[in-house]
Amino acid sequence: MSSCSRKNPYRPIETEVIETVQETPTIRTIKLKPKEPIPFKAGQFVELTIPGIGEAPFTPSSRPSTPEIIHLTIMKVGKVTEKVHELQAGDIVGLRGPLGNGYPIDDFIGKEILVVGGGCGFAPLRSLMYSFFEISGKLKKLYFRGGCRSPQEMVYRKETEEWAKRPDLNLKLTVDKGDETWKGPVGVVTTILDDAAMDYATGIAIVCGPPIMMKFATKKLLEMGFKKDHLYLSMEKNMSCGIGKCGHCRLGIYYACKDGPVFRFNQIESYPEIWD
Ligand SMILES: Cc1cc2nc3c(=O)[nH]c(=O)nc-3n(C[C@H](O)[C@H](O)[C@H](O)COP(=O)(O)OP(=O)(O)OC[C@H]3O[C@@H](n4cnc5c(N)ncnc54)[C@H](O)[C@@H]3O)c2cc1C
Ligand code: FES
Numbered sequence: 001m002s003s004c005s006r007k008n009p010y011r012p013i014e015t016e017v018i019e020t021v022q023e024t025p026t027i028r029t030i031k032l033k034p035k036e037p038i039p040f041k042a043g044q045f046v047e048l049t050i051p052g053i054g055e056a057p058f059t060p061s062s063r064p065s066t067p068e069i070i071h072l073t074i075m076k077v078g079k080v081t082e083k084v085h086e087l088q089a090g091d092i093v094g095l096r097g098p099l100g101n102g103y104p105i106d107d108f109i110g111k112e113i114l115v116v117g118g119g120c121g122f123a124p125l126r127s128l129m130y131s132f133f134e135i136s137g138k139l140k141k142l143y144f145r146g147g148c149r150s151p152q153e154m155v156y157r158k159e160t161e162e163w164a165k166r167p168d169l170n171l172k173l174t175v176d177k178g179d180e181t182w183k184g185p186v187g188v189v190t191t192i193l194d195d196a197a198m199d200y201a202t203g204i205a206i207v208c209g210p211p212i213m214m215k216f217a218t219k220k221l222l223e224m225g226f227k228k229d230h231l232y233l234s235m236e237k238n239m240s241c242g243i244g245k246c247g248h249c250r251l252g253i254y255y256a257c258k259d260g261p262v263f264r265f266n267q268i269e270s271y272p273e274i275w276d
Contacts, residue, residue: 023155039064143196
């Protein structure tokens with residue numbers, strides 16, 4: 001299976017599930033060991049095949065520097081993702097990729113960066129944050145602002161508590177509705193964006209989350225003064241082939257699978273379907 005995978009882009013690499021972690025009632029991280037490493041950049045995605053069920057795209061949430069073990073953090077929404085939530089260590093699945101463009105990390109060197117995440121959008125952003133931590137001395141300043149519906153729905157909660165202690169990161173998280181365990185701010189993520197002590201006109205903003213959150217975060221960031229070409233959005237359009245052949249993921253003149261999923265806002269702002 002694996003020896004042909006690079007020649008035939010449709011052929012998945014045989015992959016073993018080595019561990020599963022229930023992050024929230026509906027979100028699970030699966031840790032996978034493909035038969036051959038899949039070197040990827042933060043923001044690129046893979047197609048996961050569940051034998052007999054189907055295939056779906058997911059962005060790795062693990063460190064790009066350890067491509068021999070890939071973590072996917074997956075919300076249960078339908079056919080494939082329900083099966084993902086039944087997987088056990090030792091089960092065999094398929095992976096093909098990496099697909100798409102990923103974040104242009106080198107373009108961010110020397111800049112002030114605001115990363116904004118919502119819900120399951122934390123998954124690709126975790127991989128991006130690992131990449132940033134590896135070069136944090138080369139970044140001017142790094143901010144992370146994240147929001148979830150409730151403390152129970154906050155993925156990587158323990159890990160983000162550790163991130164909050166890092167001297168190279170300014171992190172703030174909010175929930176729409178708090179509880180007795182929650183000591184942080186309460187409100188949607190757009191309410192905690194404008195306290196970053198950075199120059200918005202020259203800074204970079206990176207947003208990933210559900211479409212409605214991306215829409216309102218983009219509006220807020222533009223009002224704050226971020227430039228359209230400094231604003232990076234990860235677009236989760238419906239996909240099939242993942243390699244620019246089938247047309248399922250069309251976004252204006254682009255194919256989200258090949259030209260994205262990461263776009264600068266000025267590239268796609270004129271297409272109304274970006275928030276669908
Ligand atoms: C580049 C990319 C990266 C992604 N990364 C992640 C990730 O890291 N974690 C994660 O949980 N999800 C991610 N998604 C979304 C994930 O692919 C869908 O949730 C998955 O395809 C649903 O498959 P299903 O068979 O379980 O659902 P289905 O039974 O096919 O559909 C259930 C519902 O999900 C919607 N849906 C189906 N496919 C998609 C899709 N591709 N994007 C958005 N909605 C869809 C359908 O409209 C329907 O409402 C990503 C999507 C893309 C395109
Ligand atoms: S998913 Fe087929 S062209 Fe993008």
